[in-house]
Amino acid sequence: MDVENAVLELCSLPAQVLWSFVCVYRTTCRSPPGGGSTLLLDNEEEETRKYAEPLIGSDCRQGSTSEMADLWQNAMDHAVALARRAGEVVREALQDDRKVMTKSCSVDLVTQTDQKVEQLIIQSVKEKFPTHSFIGEESVAAGEACVLTDCPTWIVDPIDGTTNFVHAFPFVAVSIGFSVNRQMEFAVVYSCLEDKMYTARRGKGAFCNGEPLQVSGQEDIKQSIISTEFGSSRDPEAVEKIFLSLRSILCIPVHGVRGAGTAAINMCHVASGCVEAYYEVGIHVWDVAAGSLLVSEAGGVLMDVDGGAADLMSRRIVAANSRTIAERLVSEIHSFSPLRDDATP
Ligand SMILES: O=P(O)(O)OC(CO)CO
Ligand SMILES: [Mg+2]
Structure with missing residues (x-):
């Protein structure tokens, strides 16, 4: 065993x-x-x-004390080292021409670097932790199942912000989340062009390059910055809902609306306190798994866009500094429901 x-x-x-x-x-x-x-x-x-x-x-948890061993730290240390190595590959690839391919539609991009980085991470993890499971963006695109079980599972987005990467827009992240019993245990998001290593352990706080993170204390949405993305769906009904939400939120009014072009970095901004909340419909579990733990460990809250409990497979997320901001945001969002990540094909 x-x-x-x-x-x-x-x-x-x-x-x-x-x-x-x-x-x-x-x-x-x-x-x-x-x-x-x-x-x-x-x-x-x-x-x-x-x-x-x-x-x-x-x-x-019950009956445990500080004398019990932390079994996942070794895996987390490995994730940090892999994210750093992956970041080097991404930075090197930016020096060359990037061959762009498409996935679900003409604006859903992928490059050989996405695939190479995912293989680098998965192969290394398989060697070191052969019993662990994976959900990886490019593996799922290649036909592997996207199912979260109780098993220790690495949830990998090799390049979050592929469109940014293609255009050398300077926000690109390697995102590695790790779940056990369907609960996020640790998170690593490496913003490779900024050289910022965001890490979180369940119950241990969130950090950027070793410095503790804390969400913003702002509870007035009119004094807030909200981040979101337009996503890669060009389905007219989805686009209509996205614009209705944006219009409602902008006209609250909020101080501003931003978007880094990567869900993982948007969530790191919430965890860091420079953005009060991030929401999006259409993202995938690999975009938000690591970011979700970073936000909650920095003191923030996660919610569905209709106000219920967050569900990482639902492709809908609100990540905010507080319940007050999250609920206020929810009241302005025109939600819709893309096909779940774990929907049976
Ligand atoms: O660049 P990626 O990994 O496709 O992710 C996008 C959303 O799906 C940005 O978060
Ligand atoms: Mg992504």
Whole structure:
């Protein structure tokens, strides 16, 4: 049985039993220095000291203490290293001509760099964490399923802002979210042309280049900046709803409407506090998985565009600094429902 499955099984045990196991483990199963552990990932001693926190899954919170190991830190460290490497590939590719292809329509773009970066990330993760699952933008475009299960799952957008990348418009991100039990566990968004590494761990806060992030404290939407995108659908009904929403929000009036051209960076702007809220209909789970954790860990809220609970597969999102701003925004949005990411083909 692999490491994570062993832990998932442990998580289904009552807290008291689980805690007993941890106590027994701590006194009997420690690896010798430099030796491998049969239960915990590499660098367990160091990572446990640095980031001790509860085991995975909400059921596992009870009975856990700072002495329990943080099993996902190793994966997160790997994600950060991969995002940095991917960023180098993106920056190098900007020096050359970029061959542009299309996917669902003539404005839904993809390049060989998107595909190369996704392969780089997925191959490396498969070698290091062979039991983990993936949802990757270009893999799904190539026909793989887009289903979120309880398994540890890497949700990868190799280039968020492909249109920006094609035009060298300077906001391009590598976005890696990691979920366990369908709950985001860590997030890495690397804004590669700004060299900004955004990271978040569930329950541990959000950071940019190591500095803590905090959403804006502004609760008056008339004093706010809102970000959104027009998306790649040119369906007249969708375009009509997008413009109606934009008009309503602009005329509240808000201080301004912005859009970086990437959902991930738009959400990092909310987490950073320079934008009060971001909303969009038509995005995909790989665009917003990592950003959603960055926003919530920076103190923000996530919501559906109709005001219900956010659903990362629904292709609809509101990410705001506060419930007040999110609900005010919802009251102005003309919503529609694109085909879900996890819809059966
Ligand atoms: O550039 P991508 O990955 O297609 O994403 C777009 C939205 O789908 C910008 O967030
Ligand atoms: Mg994207």
